[in-house]
Amino acid sequence: MIYFDNAATSWPKPEEVYQGVSTFMRRAGANPGRGGHRLAQEAAAMVEETRQALAKFLGVKNAKQVVFTSNATEALNLGIKGVLVPGDHVVTTSMEHNSVLRPLHYLQRDGISYTIVAADSEGYVCPEKVENAVQSNTKLIIMTHASNVTGTVMPIVEVGQWARERGLLFLVDGAQTVGELAVDLSQLPVDLLAFPGHKALLGPTGTGALFIRDGLVLQPLLVGGTGVESELAGQPEEMPYRYESGTLNTTGLAGLQAALNYHQKLGQSAISATISALTNRFIQGCSMIPRVTIYGPKEKAVERTGVVSLNIQGLNPDELGFILDEVYGIAVRAGLHCAPQAHKTIGTYPAGTVRFSFSVFNNIEQVDTAVEALQEIAEQSGG
Template identity: 50%
Template structure:
């Protein structure tokens, strides 16, 4: 049996030696026998077999460049992209799939929306629970004359829509809001804010990185103008996929942030001005989109609601089990019906990185420590700069795995992680 390692060691040294922590044999053993993956808020794992099969089939049968040639492989590659748009449109209540811009991730989608829309003199509103994919583009625009208001949230990460309404000014151009926090899982009142934005004539942009495929989303009912999403989380696509829904007419107001070859109007040296080509320059990730199409189909076949029920049950079991463990603090709402399957915890007197490393090396439990690319959220819940240990559950996790995680936390908290 492998000896336990002391975890009072500096976390930076722990991570420096991390690449040599396991031999290839150990990696294979853990993967096949003991791995418990609770880092689904970063990326879901494993992916369904249909995702991998679709990507392999695309490589074999649709290896051309979509929209660039007229031969059968090019046409088949174009069909892959069309099918992916159609599958995504069906999940999000989008009537015209050409309103979906295919991107490499939610970050690119948010940059298109934020940097393409906002101009000097504009005012924009966001919340204190945002990911850096929202905060960094917004902060980068401030020196150029874009005015930013960050609405404070409760220590559990809740946002009051009335605070958003009060923050709207004559020069307010947009509201940018996460659908759910990647730190606490707190679900934001998107529909309520959408109504406010539409009534006041403000563009409403939603970051659905944590919710697309895991919560019902209808861009019409929620009055969402711009919906940014990633493909590699709850849509079960591969990394390097994502998209942006853009309400009709906004393409006249949002400038592309990248220009180049689109396969359309090649006789022109100016960028096309129609959707989605004006935002999709360069050769697309056709293989990745084949996987995303399959992943979205998997979600549609299983049903977003049934996936939600399973993940909510796992979250409830974890919350119920952890509340009685001495020395452990849970952040957020602690209500599985009002949050995503994301739970951040801290253990009194212990560094989150050390705890996460112990969970990995001793128990084969994968979590994510630290600030989760969301320092604003951690300042809101008062865990900055150390951060938390984040457990994020997914469709392929089980109740038995949750029980094993609770046992591990109880052991580590009780021992205070001594050598």
């Protein structure tokens, strides 16, 4: 089995992650709590160490600004619902995942409106287009850091700077970048960054986080027990507990801690370069195959992630995905990838594309095998 579905969730995880989860569960799997017994303290220490490691990884000075969530979707829901009030307007892009577009669609019932800025055919959104869509009541700009369909990296620096100058909030969906591309929040003009722990960060499912810029106070999404200030009738104000009600996924966070150690060991630049090299080789190989259409940026390697969408003329994406899995043992994802507007943008709606997405656990041989497989399939289906 060759696994090229890392944009859905990375697999395998580093051995350290398996070990980290197992060791925590077996040895100290208690519920974190201040002033509790030693196992509870050990669990609390693990959670805070993981928060520190994640903050450091992202260039965040104060770890309290990193709030744990169960996935990127929860982080996006918290970020979006947490800042918007009736009458607000949002600008976003056609390359967003349903985890952005559906919350916005949903919030229309609360008198919140939004404008979707169309990307070009390669999935790129011009900053000027975003700027032109801003209205007098615009409060928030939401942009994916990179498309989960085309891998296109968005101009978040330009858009973020422009937003900051105008006092607009800027929320970035880092689902496809955190762990794959360098993300240094000490340099980026970003107010909110949502991301999962289980994709390029190589942690377990059930983990994710929202970075909240210093000074920004959101309405919490979940309210309840926080383990701090239990006597208060209302939700505590203190970061990060204000946004972390209920028992955290400590099991998953132990795995995420191990994953962050693994990242540090390999180094972000080595990880980025490896995935980029595999992606370029794959695109180059596929470009030679007649009747294969590759979507997204093809020339400028630095401006895309390790996500490649393609189709073979005359084959439905579902069929192609099925053949790759059944005949070649290659795991990819076919369809709309929870991003229907992105497929409308690149002209692949409603059937979608077949998406290949790479991780550091992939290698050149696997990429070449996939290119050969696509060549065979293209020849056969065209014959």
